[in-house]
Structures are given as C-alpha cells and as structure tokens.
Amino acid sequence: MNNRELLLEEQPPGGRGLRVSLLFAPGSRPTSAMMQQLFASNEMAGISGQISYSPDESEGWLEILASGLTFDLRGLAPADPAEPCVPGQNYGFAEDAADKPLEAIDLVPGGHIAAGGGLQPVVRALAGLAANLVLNLPVAAVVWHTAGTRMEPRYFARSVLDWLSGGAFPALGLTALLPSSDGSVASHGLAHFTGQEIQMAGAPGETHADTVKLALRVIDYLVRKGRLTQAQEISGPGITLLAEPSQYSNRVWIWRKE
Numbered sequence: 001m002n003n004r005e006l007l008l009e010e011q012p013p014g015g016r017g018l019r020v021s022l023l024f025a026p027g028s029r030p031t032s033a034m035m036q037q038l039f040a041s042n043e044m045a046g047i048s049g050q051i052s053y054s055p056d057e058s059e060g061w062l063e064i065l066a067s068g069l070t071f072d073l074r075g076l077a078p079a080d081p082a083e084p085c086v087p088g089q090n091y092g093f094a095e096d097a098a099d100k101p102l103e104a105i106d107l108v109p110g111g112h113i114a115a116g117g118g119l120q121p122v123v124r125a126l127a128g129l130a131a132n133l134v135l136n137l138p139v140a141a142v143v144w145h146t147a148g149t150r151m152e153p154r155y156f157a158r159s160v161l162d163w164l165s166g167g168a169f170p171a172l173g174l175t176a177l178l179p180s181s182d183g184s185v186a187s188h189g190l191a192h193f194t195g196q197e198i199q200m201a202g203a204p205g206e207t208h209a210d211t212v213k214l215a216l217r218v219i220d221y222l223v224r225k226g227r228l229t230q231a232q233e234i235s236g237p238g239i240t241l242l243a244e245p246s247q248y249s250n251r252v253w254i255w256r257k258e
Contacts, residue, residue: 017108017145017146018108018109018122018123018126018145018146018192019106019107019108019145019146020106020107020108020126020127020130020142020143020144020145021082021085021104021105021106021107021142021143021145022104022105022106022107022130022133022134022137022139022142023085023102023103023104023139023140023141023142023143023150024102024103024104024105024137024138024139024140025101025102025103025138025140026101026102026103027103028103028138029075029076029077029081029103029105030076030077030105030137031057031076031077031078032054032057032059032060032061032062032076033057035051035062035073035076036051036054036062038136038137039051039064049064049065049066049067049129050064050065050066051063051064051065052064052065052070057076057078058078058079059079060074060075060076060077060078060079060080061073061074061075061076061079062076063110064129066125066128066129067121067124067125067128069109069110069121069122069125070109070110071107071108071109071110071125071126071129072106072107072108072109072110072111073105073106073107074105074106074107074108075103075104075105075106076105081103081104081105082104082105082106083104083106084104085104085143085145085150087143087148087149087150088148088149088176088188089147089148089149089150089176089178089188090149090150090151091149091150091151091152091155091172091173092151092152092154092155092156092173093141093151093152093155094152100140100141102140102141104143107126107129107130107133108126109122109126120193123192123193124164127160127163127164127174128160128161128164130142130156130160131156131157131160131161131164132157134153134154134156134157135157139153140153141153142156144156144173144174144189146174146189146192147173147174147175147176147188147189147192148176148188148189149173149174149175149176149189151173155173156170156173159172159173160173160174168216168220169193169219169220169223169224171187171190171215171216171219171220172216174189174193175187175188175189175190175193175219176188176189177212177215177216179208180199182201182202183201183202183206183208183211184199184200184201184202184211185199185200185202185208185211185212185215186198186199186200187199187215187219190219190222190223191250193223194222194223194226194227194228195227195250196222196227196228196245196250196251196252197250197251197252198215198218198219198222198243198251198252198253198254199251199252199253199254200214200215200218200254201253201254201255201256203256214239214241215254217236218234218241218243218254221234222243222252228243228245228252229245230245231243231244231245233257234254239256240256240257241254241255241256241257242254242255242256242257
C-alpha cells in the first residue's frame with residue numbers, strides 16, 4: 001500500500017447502511033398520529049407516498065410507501081428518539097450547529113429492500129422523501145449517515161430536490177470532501193453511489209476552494225456514469241483530467257493531464 005492509500009485509511013468512517021436522520025429540538029419530535037394527519041393533509045401534496053403500516057403509537061415507528069418502495073420512520077414520540085448522531089462535516093449552516101441538543105428520527109429502507117440500499121432508485125426515493133418531510137416538519141438539521149454529514153434543512157431539501165429534477169448531484173452533503181495534508185481532497189460517502197471514493201490532487205498554487213470546486217464537477221460526472229473500471233480522461237472547460245482506479249482499494253485518483 002502506497003502513501004496515498006495510507007492517507008485515505010486515516011479518513012473517518014462513514015455510516016453503516018443507508019440512513020438519514022431528521023433532527024428536532026427536544027420535545028418537538030412528531031408522533032405517529034401527527035405523521036398520519038400530515039400525510040392525509042393537502043400540505044403533503046409534494047410527497048408521492050402514503051403510510052402503509054402503523055403499529056401502536058407507543059412503538060414510535062411507521063412504514064411509508066413511496067415510489068413503490070417501503071421505508072421505516074423510527075424514533076417518533078413518545079418512544080425514545082433514534083440513536084445519537086455524530087457527524088463529521090457541517091454544510092449549509094450560517095454557524096456551527098454541532099453543539100445544539102437535538103433529538104433524531106430516522107428514515108431507513110424497509111426490511112425487504114434494506115439489502116438494496118445502495119441502488120440508485122432506493123437512494124433517490126429515500127432522499128426525495130426526506131427532503132419533502134423536511135419541508136413539512138420543524139426539522140433543525142439533517143444527517144446523511146453514509147457521508148457523516150450534517151446539513152441545514154433548507155439546504156438539504158433544495159439541493160436534493162434540484163438533483164432529483166435533473167440538476168447537479170449534491171456532493172457537499174450526500175458526500176463530504178475532506179482535505180489531506182498533501183493539498184489533495186478526498187471524498188467520503190461517494191462509494192455508496194458509485195462503489196468508489198475519489199482523491200483529487202491539487203495543482204501547484206491552487207487554493208483548496210478551487211480544488212474542491214473541481215472535485216464537485218468530477219463527483220457529479222461519476223455519479224451519472226457509475227463505477228470506473230479503467231483509466232480514462234475527463235474533459236471540462238479549459239482542463240483535462242485523468243481518472244485512474246486504484247489497484248489496492250475502491251478509490252479513483254484524479255490528476256490533471258500534463
């Protein structure tokens with residue numbers, strides 16, 4: 001294993017399986033009854049889904065059918081909230097919200113589709129459902145666990161709904177970009193969409209912000225294209241990049257072609 005692989009091994013771990021948490025101020029988590037009323041109201045016209053199973057309210061969860069797929073909503077009041085969230089990156093906040101005491105409810109794939117949590121239709125349906133819930137509930141923050149990110153609610157909803165409408169992939173949120181000591185940036189959470197992470201080398205004299213902007217374009221390209229099995233060129237305005245899959249791990253190295 002070379003130095004670059006060792007550097008990637010130092011990045012913080014991601015979430016285990018597809019899971020999004022909606023965070024609320026203490027005492028403001030919705031109940032099962034409130035969610036049923038919300039889904040039945042005209043205010044939820046933006047959600048193409050319905051509640052398909054509702055156990056006793058004390059159990060604190062519901063099954064939701066959306067886009068032909070079932071998802072579990074867990075941690076509803078009066079049951080205990082979902083497990084605490086410890087994200088590594090914050091996006092969209094005017095200031096750091098990491099220290100605020102919040103309670104979580106979780107949205108996860110239902111049991112019979114859990115094994116397919118990495119499939120694009122499942123990820124897109126879950127992200128879209130979460131975004132619409134954010135627009136209709138007093139959510140204080142959103143955690144996307146496979147990337148270890150925490151997002152401002154409107155930032156999350158806007159970027160996800162734009163992506164689902166054909167816009168750019170929300171790389172700063174559904175993935176994270178982490179700086180490395182050699183000036184490169186590494187993705188975290190992209191493997192859930194493509195099976196691979198990227199690490200982009202910075203150019204001499206280039207700012208970190210410019211390296212990140214270029215990495216965002218590459219991530220959008222790779223999410224649309226899928227897993228790379230061999231080296232290839234990626235061309236953009238005024239620049240040509242070389243994308244080379246690693247022989248040692250599920251990584252793609254991105255270099256500027258000389």
